[in-house]
Amino acid sequence: MGQLEEAQQKFLTELFEAGLLIDCGVPGVYGRSAVFESVIERFDRYITRIGAPDNPTLMRFPPVLNRKHFETSGYLKNMPQLAGTIHSFEGDQKAHVALIQALEAGNDWSAQQHMTDVVLTPAGCYPVYPALKGVQPAQGKLVDVFSYCFRHEPSIDPARMQMFRMREYVRIGQPDDVRNWRSGWLDRGLAMMQALGLDVTIALANDPFFGRTGKMLAASQREQELKYELVVPITSSESPTAVLSFNYHQELFGGLYGIQIEGNAAHTGCVGFGMERVALALLKTHGLDPNSWPAHVNEALGS
Amino acid sequence: MGQLEEAQQKFLTELFEAGLLIDCGVPGVYGRSAVFESVIERFDRYITRIGAPDNPTLMRFPPVLNRKHFETSGYLKNMPQLAGTIHSFEGDQKAHVALIQALEAGNDWSAQQHMTDVVLTPAGCYPVYPALKGVQPAQGKLVDVFSYCFRHEPSIDPARMQMFRMREYVRIGQPDDVRNWRSGWLDRGLAMMQALGLDVTIALANDPFFGRTGKMLAASQREQELKYELVVPITSSESPTAVLSFNYHQELFGGLYGIQIEGNAAHTGCVGFGMERVALALLKTHGLDPNSWPAHVNEALGS
Numbered sequence: 001m002g003q004l005e006e007a008q009q010k011f012l013t014e015l016f017e018a019g020l021l022i023d024c025g026v027p028g029v030y031g032r033s034a035v036f037e038s039v040i041e042r043f044d045r046y047i048t049r050i051g052a053p054d055n056p057t058l059m060r061f062p063p064v065l066n067r068k069h070f071e072t073s074g075y076l077k078n079m080p081q082l083a084g085t086i087h088s089f090e091g092d093q094k095a096h097v098a099l100i101q102a103l104e105a106g107n108d109w110s111a112q113q114h115m116t117d118v119v120l121t122p123a124g125c126y127p128v129y130p131a132l133k134g135v136q137p138a139q140g141k142l143v144d145v146f147s148y149c150f151r152h153e154p155s156i157d158p159a160r161m162q163m164f165r166m167r168e169y170v171r172i173g174q175p176d177d178v179r180n181w182r183s184g185w186l187d188r189g190l191a192m193m194q195a196l197g198l199d200v201t202i203a204l205a206n207d208p209f210f211g212r213t214g215k216m217l218a219a220s221q222r223e224q225e226l227k228y229e230l231v232v233p234i235t236s237s238e239s240p241t242a243v244l245s246f247n248y249h250q251e252l253f254g255g256l257y258g259i260q261i262e263g264n265a266a267h268t269g270c271v272g273f274g275m276e277r278v279a280l281a282l283l284k285t286h287g288l289d290p291n292s293w294p295a296h297v298n299e300a301l302g303s
Numbered sequence: 304m305g306q307l308e309e310a311q312q313k314f315l316t317e318l319f320e321a322g323l324l325i326d327c328g329v330p331g332v333y334g335r336s337a338v339f340e341s342v343i344e345r346f347d348r349y350i351t352r353i354g355a356p357d358n359p360t361l362m363r364f365p366p367v368l369n370r371k372h373f374e375t376s377g378y379l380k381n382m383p384q385l386a387g388t389i390h391s392f393e394g395d396q397k398a399h400v401a402l403i404q405a406l407e408a409g410n411d412w413s414a415q416q417h418m419t420d421v422v423l424t425p426a427g428c429y430p431v432y433p434a435l436k437g438v439q440p441a442q443g444k445l446v447d448v449f450s451y452c453f454r455h456e457p458s459i460d461p462a463r464m465q466m467f468r469m470r471e472y473v474r475i476g477q478p479d480d481v482r483n484w485r486s487g488w489l490d491r492g493l494a495m496m497q498a499l500g501l502d503v504t505i506a507l508a509n510d511p512f513f514g515r516t517g518k519m520l521a522a523s524q525r526e527q528e529l530k531y532e533l534v535v536p537i538t539s540s541e542s543p544t545a546v547l548s549f550n551y552h553q554e555l556f557g558g559l560y561g562i563q564i565e566g567n568a569a570h571t572g573c574v575g576f577g578m579e580r581v582a583l584a585l586l587k588t589h590g591l592d593p594n595s596w597p598a599h600v601n602e603a604l605g606s
Contacts, residue, residue: 022362022434025369026420031434034361058337059325062451062466063366066328076406080392080399085416086423087390088455089383093514096383103374108418113388115413116455117329118465120389131325131334148365148451152391152419162421163365211396 007235008157011284015158018288027154028162039279039290040165042301044146047167047273049302050188056144056169061127063148064118069130072256075122078209078217082151084120087113120150124168125270129257132172136261140173142181158280159234159241165275171268172254174261178269182246185271189230189244195300197293198232198281201240205229226250232281243277246270310538311460314587318461321591330457331465342582342593343468345604347449350470350576352605353491359447359472364430366451367421372433375559378425381512381520385454387423390416423453427471428573432560435475439564443476445484461583462537462544468578473571475557477564481572485549488574492533492547498603500596501535501584504543508532529553535584546580549573 001009015021022031032040064086070076075083089099089112102109121127124145132141146167153160171181186202193200205227206218221227226248231240247270253259254266282301286293304312318324318333325334335343367389373379378386392402392415405412424430427448435444449470456463474484489505496503508530509521524530529551534543550573556562557569585604589596 022364024364024430025371025433029365029367029369029421031430032363037361037363058340060335060340061325061327062332062464064332064453064466066332068328071406076392076412077403080402080415082391084389084391084419085413086387086453086455087413087416087418088385088387089379096514099383100380103379109379110388110390110418112383113390113418115390115411115416116387117457118332127327127334130328150367150389152389154420161365163367211399 004236004239005156008155008159011235011280012156012158014288015280015283020283020288021158026162027156028160030158030161035290036279039282039301040275042303043273043275043278043282044167046192046300046302050192051144051169054142054169056142058144059128059131061121061145061147063121063150065121065126066130067115067117067119069257070119070126072130073126074252074256075126078214079122079207081210082153082208083122084150084152086116086118086120088116090114121147122151123149124166124272125170128170129253129259129268132266133258134260136172136259136266138174138262140171140177140261140266143170143172144168145170157235159277161276164277167273167275168270170270172259172261172266173268174264175250175267178267179248182248182269182271186228186246189246189271192300193230193232193243195296196278196282197297197300198243198285199240200230200232200243203229203231203242205242205245232277232285234277234281234284241277241281243274243281245272245274247272307539307542308459311458311462314538314583315459315461317591318583318586323586323591324461329465330459331463333461333464338593339582342585342604343578345606346576346578346581346585347470349495349603349605353495354447354472357445357472359445361447362431362434364424364448364450366424366453368424368429369433370418370420370422372560373422373429375433376429377555377559378429381517382425382510384513385456385511386425387453387455389419389421389423391419393417424450425454426452427469427575428473428571431473432556432562432571435569436561437563439475439562439569441477441565443474443480443564443569446473446475447471448473460538462580464579467580470576470578471573473573475562475564475569475571477567478553478570481551481570485551485572485574489531489549492549492574495603496533496535496546498599499581499585500600500603501546501588503533503535503546506532506534506543506545508545508548535580535588537580537584537587544580544584546577546584548575548577550575 229242251265532545
């Protein structure tokens with residue numbers, strides 16, 4: 001175990017011992033205590049206060065997507081290793097006997113499971129685009145979403161959960177409107193993290209694209225400045241953790257899902273708030289008891 | 304399409320047209336509007352007000368379970384058709400090419416997906432039992448959980464979603480304590496539904512057990528009065544929908560997960576609130592605009 005992994009394991013153990021997270025026996029899958037949830041809820045309301053003047057449309061989706069919509073998204077080309085498909089038993093009595101026998105013998109019983117029409121949501125904004133298919137007004141749209149998200153990346157890093165919550169604002173509009181909106185949120189996000197007393201830095205970033213072609217996709221994404229992140233040290237100052245991300249998708253989703261503005265494929269962008277990561281950054285920076293945090297931090301976070 | 308299915312389809316269409324639910328192209332998977340979410344949140348706070356005097360311990364889990372814990376639960380013996388396992392791509396560059404080729408040819412690409420260590424949560428209380436392994440105090444425990452749950456039962460009935468939220472209180476204790484607690488919640492739940500102006504009835508019930516042996520399990524569950532439901536007409540008066548359920552598991556989960564009280568396997572019980580179902584019952588009974596509901600209903604539900 002390297003120095004970074006040791007620091008991650010140490011913080012995870014502290015969170016278990018303080019009762020803030022509950023061990024479920026799988027890396028990256030944890031229960032949350034009342035105190036942990038209260039930090040998440042306070043940060044959620046903080047986001048709402050900052051975002052409210054823009055008058056966003058609230059939409060809430062369950063943490064699954066229509067598999068056909070997901071196949072269209074390109075996610076399986078770019079990040080297949082992170083996706084989660086949902087499989088169910090669709091057999092008869094005889095197939096059920098085979099399932100139970102495999103289970104009781106401790107064998108792999110997945111042969112009895114078949115892929116269903118739904119997959120797990122990898123990021124809060126994915127269900128929004130298919131829902132906006134059609135012609136949108138010239139000034140575009142602004143949508144507020146919040147969802148549990150799944151990424152298959154088991155890790156002892158408490159800040160790299162397999163199931164975590166993401167609040168997002170999603171902007172659909174013309175190119176300049178989306179770019180300016182993203183740039184405005186970069187300033188707002190920075191101010192929020194500073195008000196919370198976090199040691200925040202802006203970083204040009206890229207998605208964890210898969211394989212050989214992935215390297216090129218990552219380089220292109222950085223070159224075009226399509227993704228920025230705000231990073232904060234949680235278990236390491238050398239490898240700080242992304243807590244907010246600011247993405248400009250150009251016309252990708254507008255084209256794939258048929259969202260039109262003034263005769264063109266709409267451009268889209270989003271700002272995503274990693275809810276657990278912000279909570280963990282606060283707990284690591286200011287201590288495991290929110291009642292003992294500096295007054296100015298509790299004041300900024302709100303009740 | 305029978306009369307019941309017609310009524311279900313009609314109500315679903317009304318909910319889409321009113322913008323309360325958002326069509327995702329898969330039966331039982333819907334987005335929710337701000338108005339719909341506000342009904343869910345108000346009902347959630349109503350439950351908290353009624354349950355607070357018992358001083359429950361709040362735990363929140365993501366909507367997935369450790370697969371090993373799930374295998375232990377017996378769910379795959381009893382209701383395999385409803386479970387959802389999560390599968391991911393774990394291959395190399397060559398396997399990825401095969402995945403993309405299958406996808407582009409419109410073929411089944413599930414051969415590239417492998418079962419992971421997690422499954423979807425079928426009911427809010429499942430992650431609680433493994434978390435309580437060990438010796439519990441003589442007076443037992445009371446836990447408050449809330450989670451999205453998955454059941455693989457695609458349906459046009461808006462009250463039978465594949466992904467829905469369940470708030471639960473879970474009582475772990477000695478047999479009489481659990482039985483009396485459940486009986487107390489049956490009274491409380493009935494009073495709550497009446498205060499909300501819903502046409503509620505108590506019903507002896509059983510789980511949807513699979514296959515031939517399932518018939519016997521269902522009969523035995525009813526005979527021992529292990530499950531009661533509160534039912535309310537949503538799309539049919541003849542087939543009302545279960546909105547709350549009250550379950551006594553005897554020593555089943557205490558035995559399976561090693562929860563001990565005074566040297567014996569703990570008994571457990573739970574009361575579950577079907578959040579979307581209560582919201583739909585209110586919308587169907589009082590109309591699609593909560594601002595126009597009777598004053599006494601809005602007063603009971605709270606802000």
